[in-house]
Amino acid sequence: MGAAKRNVSGDASVLVVGNVLATIADIITPIAILRLTGKEQVASLSGLLLVYNTMALLLLAGFHQTITFFLPGRPIEERAAIARKVVRLLMLLGVAGAGILVLIGTFGTPLIAAFADFDDAPTDLSPLVFLLLFPLGDLPARILPNLAVVERQPRTAATYGVFRSLTVSISTLLPIALGYSPAVVAMSMSAVALGQLVFVRAVLRRCYAAVARVASPVSTGELVRFGLPLGATDMVSSLNNRFDQLLIVISFPADTYAVYRAGAYQIPVVTRLPYLVATALAPELVEAFREGRARDAIEAWKQSIGKISLLVVPFTLVFFVGAEAFILLIAGPDYVGAVPVFRWYTLLSIVRVAAFGTVIVAAGRPKYVLHAALFSFAFNVLLSVPLLLIFGFVGPAMGTALAFFPMAVFYCSRIAKASGIPLRDIFPLAAYLRVLAVASVGAAAGWAFAAFTEFGPWVELFGVAGIVLGSFALLGTITGTISSDDWAFATAKLRRKR
Secondary structure, three states, rough: OOHHHHHHHHHHHHHHHHHHHHHHHHHHHHHHHHHHHHHHHHHHHHHHHHHHHHHHHHHHHOOOHHHHHOOOOOOOOHHHHHHHHHHHHHHHHHOOOOHHHHHHHHHHHHHHHHHHHOOOOOOOOHHHHHHHHHHHHHHHOHHHHHHHHHHHOOOHOOOOOOOHHHHHHHHHHHHHOOOHHHHHHHHHHHHHHHHHHHHHHHHHHHHOOOOOOOOOOOOOHHHHHHHHHHHHHHHHHHHHHHHHHHHHHHHHHHHHHHHHHHHHOOOOOOOOHHHHHHHHHHHHHHHHEEEOOOHHHHHHHHHHHHHEEEHHHHHHHHHHHHHHHHHHHHHHHHHHHHHHHHHHHHHHHHHHHOOOOHHHHHOOOOOHHHHHHHHHHHHHHHHHHHHHHHHHHHHHHHHHOOOHHHHHHHHHHHHHHHOOOHHHHHHEEEEEEEEHHHHHHHHHHHHHHHHHHOOOHHHHHHHHHHHHHHHHHHHHHOOOOOOOHHHHHHHHHHHHOO
């Protein structure tokens, strides 16, 4: 069991490091878009990504996640056959995606203009027509992180993350820097699809080049029956995560959506950390549930949440406290109205320290994930629509953040049902609240620093970071919240470099 844990920690470390490298491009791209283009182009590019990412999760139909469930424990010949079948299915779905993009790009903006009651121009969705080739490569490539982890090649998953981020960022930034329109950006992104297909083929050859070809032991029907609830879950979750932006697109003109989009900024790395760790942990969870060790699986998941909280909570509090300085740095004074939206988003990130769905899928109960996603989406709608009417464009961000809390409780109830473990033993609430309490001391000091000083945004943000993180490191060590093992793991790579 200890060796398995060490492997999971190592896999997670590689994925996180690769994600950090990939995220450098993800950090630069939205900032460059905000700085180099006007609000209408910001809105158009943001709308392009909003529509594409929502559509992609609909079309994936959960097939990329079936890799995690169907491959572990099988002979390599069978794993290869299943992986190839899933890639072929996703390529076919990419063709369907191309048609959907053309339809939305052609009729989306005219429909918004026909039903909207605002005077300024709505968000322009016409560049979607030129994005039609992108899903042909992007959808099959979505299996690579799961496939690489199952085949014990986390560096491959990390490398693909870097490759995708760099190619998408370059295809976005280069046309913008040269003064071209969002339509040219969409054409450039379509060209990236070819590189993604090449990468998928290279990974399949690396994993299965010398493997004899056999018929897939899992039929297309089985993949659909298992993946469809996950696909429906992804779609509902995608709508849930983007419902606030969809509300803004249809309720406000393009320049207002641009401001909202600047605030709806997902803090790089820390927001993805729970899902990266869950990806590394998933094969171990699947095997534990198959062997009847449900409590071992839950304990491993709970321990990962404790470690994730040590990073996510203090780093996210830095941005919560320094929200105004951060928005001024990435977008400028024209976007200062995005600050309250960004604070609600960071509040959501502070509590989002667990990937609940991974445990449910590992237990072989994907329909429970769908139940939880539907519950969460319904609650989000019930909160966001009235909050939009009451508080204006900040309301949907409030609804998205507040809806997380009943969602988390419902998810935990489904995990309890799937695992047979009592609800009170599912989520490590005491450990999380302890981390939050320790980090809040530094956050309060950082808030005072920002409120009572007159430094520029650079000094303010880095000053807040030093206060919040320094206080957390000191108080966390004194109180035992951060253990010596945690420090040893965090500094292991530095020691190896010496």
